[in-house]
Amino acid sequence: MGKIFTPAGNDFGRTDAVVIGGGIVGVSTAFWLSRAGLDVVLVEMRDGLSTLTTPASAECFRAQFAEPAMAELALPSLEMFEHFDEVVGLPDYSISIKQQGYLFLTDNPETVPDLKENVAQQHKLGVTDSEFIERDEILARFPHISESVLAATFRQRDGWLSCHETTQGFAKGCDARFFINTKTTGIRLDQSRICGVETNRGILETPIVVNAAGPFAAEIGKMVNLDLPLEPVRRQKVYLSTSVDIPQDAPFTVDVNNNSYWRPEPGGVIIGWVDSDEPVSRPTEKVHTDWEFPALALDKVKRLTPFFENVEKTVRQPDMHTSAGFYVYTPDDQPLIGPVPEVPGFYVNCGYWAGVMLSPEAGRRISQLATGKMDPGDNPLRPTRFQEGLGKKGKTLMSH
Numbered sequence: 514m515g516k517i518f519t520p521a522g523n524d525f526g527r528t529d530a531v532v533i534g535g536g537i538v539g540v541s542t543a544f545w546l547s548r549a550g551l552d553v554v555l556v557e558m559r560d561g562l563s564t565l566t567t568p569a570s571a572e573c574f575r576a577q578f579a580e581p582a583m584a585e586l587a588l589p590s591l592e593m594f595e596h597f598d599e600v601v602g603l604p605d606y607s608i609s610i611k612q613q614g615y616l617f618l619t620d621n622p623e624t625v626p627d628l629k630e631n632v633a634q635q636h637k638l639g640v641t642d643s644e645f646i647e648r649d650e651i652l653a654r655f656p657h658i659s660e661s662v663l664a665a666t667f668r669q670r671d672g673w674l675s676c677h678e679t680t681q682g683f684a685k686g687c688d689a690r691f692f693i694n695t696k697t698t699g700i701r702l703d704q705s706r707i708c709g710v711e712t713n714r715g716i717l718e719t720p721i722v723v724n725a726a727g728p729f730a731a732e733i734g735k736m737v738n739l740d741l742p743l744e745p746v747r748r749q750k751v752y753l754s755t756s757v758d759i760p761q762d763a764p765f766t767v768d769v770n771n772n773s774y775w776r777p778e779p780g781g782v783i784i785g786w787v788d789s790d791e792p793v794s795r796p797t798e799k800v801h802t803d804w805e806f807p808a809l810a811l812d813k814v815k816r817l818t819p820f821f822e823n824v825e826k827t828v829r830q831p832d833m834h835t836s837a838g839f840y841v842y843t844p845d846d847q848p849l850i851g852p853v854p855e856v857p858g859f860y861v862n863c864g865y866w867a868g869v870m871l872s873p874e875a876g877r878r879i880s881q882l883a884t885g886k887m888d889p890g891d892n893p894l895r896p897t898r899f900q901e902g903l904g905k906k907g908k909t910l911m912s913h
Contacts, residue, residue, distance in 0.1 A: 515547070515684040517562060517691040524692070525715030528554045530883065532689075532723045533697050533710070533733055535562040537676055538868045539725035540683045540691070541876030544601070546723075547687035549880045554717055555689055556710065558696040563680035565798060566727045567869065569838025571750055571774065571785060573765050574870035575615045575671035576640045579631050582847055582893040584638040586871040586878075593873040594674060600873070601686025608678045613776075614764035615671035618651070618817050620661040621770050628666050628769070635666075643668040657760050659817045673765060673776060676869055683876075697726075700736040700859075707737075707858030723860040723879055728796035728839035730863035737856045741849065742899060743864050744793040745839040747800055750785035751807045752778060752834045757823045766818065773813035775821075781832075782824070786810045800837040807833045840866035850875055850894040851882050861896050 532543045535557025543555040559565060576591050578584040598606040619628060632645040644667045651658055651665050684691055700722060701709035710717045724733045734741040765776040772787040786809060815821035843849060843864040853859045862879050881887035889895055
């Protein structure tokens, strides 16, 4: 059983591996390293695990990816979510998983071939249960969708879960120690090799450091003189409590032509919009929200889901709760996972806009790389791929 606590001086000393960052990606990494037999300490600057970017996400997961390296992480991650209590060894442990599907919609004739091609590609990658569906079938299965719709892709096993319970389950299901209220202030090198982590509470001696610091991962990289290709971008979402009848069995629904999305949530609905014009910004713990964001997001989701017109007419300011976090983008919109050759012992597990949904398998991959079970050259998401000329954007329709 992992221990989550604020450490004292005598808790520091030597350990096999240190993970920096207590979001879902870092905690999954600590879980798998601990399961591989390493003595692991995770350090988190805040007063709890999964309190910064992870809970600001839409808490969703899907296997509908067109990029081989992403599908390779998403499929086993989804299976772990489906059998989470067995994975973490906590019988009947619930992560409130809801597999109501992911529905990508378009009313633009030019986008229809892209949707069809995406499904064909997904089938090639082993995601054999995704479907391409056309207007009449969409309206028969999802009668709340606008009659202007032309085509969609759908996969029933996609859905959403509780990020908090998932993160806590990974922490409880291993023997790692989780140091909260502990800020990383430096990383020690012996020549160029990792030998320790300095924090505001003490020093940990270790030969392995995993940078899973989310939006702060570039700052951690600078501690070992690395310039990681990471761009944090603010993303907002809104929870609306409403008396309008929201279909509670609806899937996570995405309008691929304006990058808006919604899903049911008890007492209301979550809506959001991935603004392609949002600038890269400096990471911060207090992420501001825009007062006009709910109105903009409502305007976008109502385009293909007409009942939002009633929500828009009846919603009041106190019914709207906007939150924000960061997506972190890389040049090919895929994460950085694995060892950094210039700094032996330094690993990265960062650069996510899809951290929640990929976290189980990404954490396991770090442990396979760190214990020699996987060769770095067999890992397509290795951080050296850009120097090798291999980092190319795929065709996933929406990076959210």
